[in-house]
Amino acid sequence: MHSYMNIKKSARISHDFWEVTAGAGMFDIVVSGLGDGRHRALADGHEFVNMSSYSYLGLDTHPRIVQAAADAVLAEGALNSSTSRMRIRFGSLREAETALSELFDVEALTVASCAAAAWASLPLLASGLLTGDTPPLMVFDKNAHFCLNALKPAVADEAEIVTIAHNDVDALEDLCRKHPQVAYVADGVYSTGGAAPIPELLRLQEKYGLFLFFDEAHGVSTVGERGRGAVLEAMAAHGGMNDRTLIITSLNKGFGASGGAIFLGPNGARRRRDTALRNGGPLMWSQRINTAGLGAILASAELHRTAELKELQLRLQDNIALFDSLVETSFSGDGLPIRFVDIGSEEATIRLAGELLQRGYYTSPIFFPVIGRGKAGLRLMLRANMAESEIRDFCGALNEGLRAEGLGVNGPSADRPSVNSPSADRPSEPVLAGPARGQSR
Template structure:
């Protein structure tokens, strides 16, 4: 019991921190969207910039995607078939998956979310159905996303589970030497910053036949030629039959749902396994609007304009790194983590930033290790230079104030709203 998960303990440890964040007005904000990452709070009209949006290229509000979503719904006259995709589906689903497959040079399956993509494939991988009917030793990176770690119990019913330190290639290679079949489960780009050592992992795949399983929720669209992502870029754009990639289609991609990317060899067999032996057989699929947006986003990914969006994102990342030093500085990725340390201080800092016109997500255990609380920030292509510079200045000012005043003084401070971001 509690070998892989201990929900009750997790809830008891993290509950107080979540409650403090809720009381600080940083949870459940009801807003109106103003475009370009701006929101207006419904209760008091306070406007602010969202510094924690996963829409790295700003495509979530691109009118071409929005119109395509609406047009698809109106064309079908329904949001979905309300039936398993294995029995009845709209042509839009096949069209969207064909477009994804051709663009990324994979066999693509759409899912309701990236988490459903993991649920549909990880237990199958653990069973040996993707590794010549021999269950592999399932090796999880310690920092793998929660949606992957949450499936350890299900995978453990099929295979041996091992968790290794973050990006510990040496430990992984030792396991490859000791076992004939090994599968490594990791993120391509990690949600708290940093990336997998893909080149080194490909070396192990070539040498030992290591099966690689990546969550590319944060890599797809933001990186690589025409948005191929970190892993496909390192693979030279061609996924192997010993690699599975799952991805989000509502972060950098700007649409909705998730996807499974399978290699070309045996793709029909693997596709059928995923469809017939897991949640894809009975769970909800991407709705009709999302499918329309997916097709529109694929079309945009193939344009010169898309490369320009990626360039604007990289320029904004470089600008931020020149103003705020973090462990992730100069890695070229859009995620930054500003470590504060104490949970209460982190919440108070986030509260003050919101008052001054910027929402930044405070994160703490279990998302990050205990005593390492901080702010998780996402850079976007549609941020202006003024927004980034203003935020960086406020962050420094408020961190200095926090350091000199102490958390007790902060907790007693009033709610006066100072000068912050000015919407264009």
């Protein structure tokens, strides 16, 4: 019991933090959208900029995508088919998966969310059905997303599990030497900042046949040719997606549509596609992406083939660089849109987040169980549709708040490792085997 999950313990430890967050008005804010990442709180009319939006390219409000979502519902005459996709599916589902497959040169299957994609594919991989009927040793990165760690009990019914330190390539290679089949489970881009050492992992794959399983929820669209993300961009130099790699992703973050997807290698994909559809949990019996979401996927896939996508990516890079010039964090200069401001104290983190909200900027205070106790901080997301003046004003308010908390303006204090650092301490009694950060998407 509690080898991999202990929800009661997690709830007990985090209860006070959540109560303070709610009391500070930082939780369950009901808003009306004003577009471009701005909101108005319905309770008091307070307007603020969302500094925690996953819409990295601003596509969630793109007129063509919004219109396509509405048109798809009207064209099909129904929001849902209300039948398993294995039995009956609308033509728009086939069209959306074909568009994704051709855009990213993969075999794409869609599901209702990225978490559902993990649920459908991780136990399948552990069973051995994707590795020649031999269950692999399942190696989880310690910082793998919560939706991956939460499936450890199901995975453990199929295969042995090992958790290694964050981005510990040496430990992974040692396991590859000792075991004939190894699968590594990690994020391509981590939800609180940083990325997997993808070139080193591809080296291990080529040398040992390592199977790579990536959550690319925060990578797709934001980087890479036609928005293919950090993993597929790195794999392009190795011939593209292969049969020893599986990627899950969100389609409602950078992609600006709805749902999630599973990417399989395109070679011999029919067999693996059928295996996934017939045995992959939510692919078999859960609801599909609704018709509006499918229309949005088609429109976004089309946009990803235009010059506008590159323009948005470049604008995002400019905004990331501007932020990095004003606030130093552990991953300054990595070109990714997620930043974590290390504070340490949960109380100070929530207090600072509340002050920033009053000044017109919503930030996410992150604490246990998303990260270790005493490692709290603010998670920030940069977007292509942020104005330069907004970024400058926010960074000024953030630095002022950090000074007031005695933290300075240049990131974490010298005597405390950043939460983003692989050497940062973790809780001595993890709620998950290999505690996860990034619990919230």
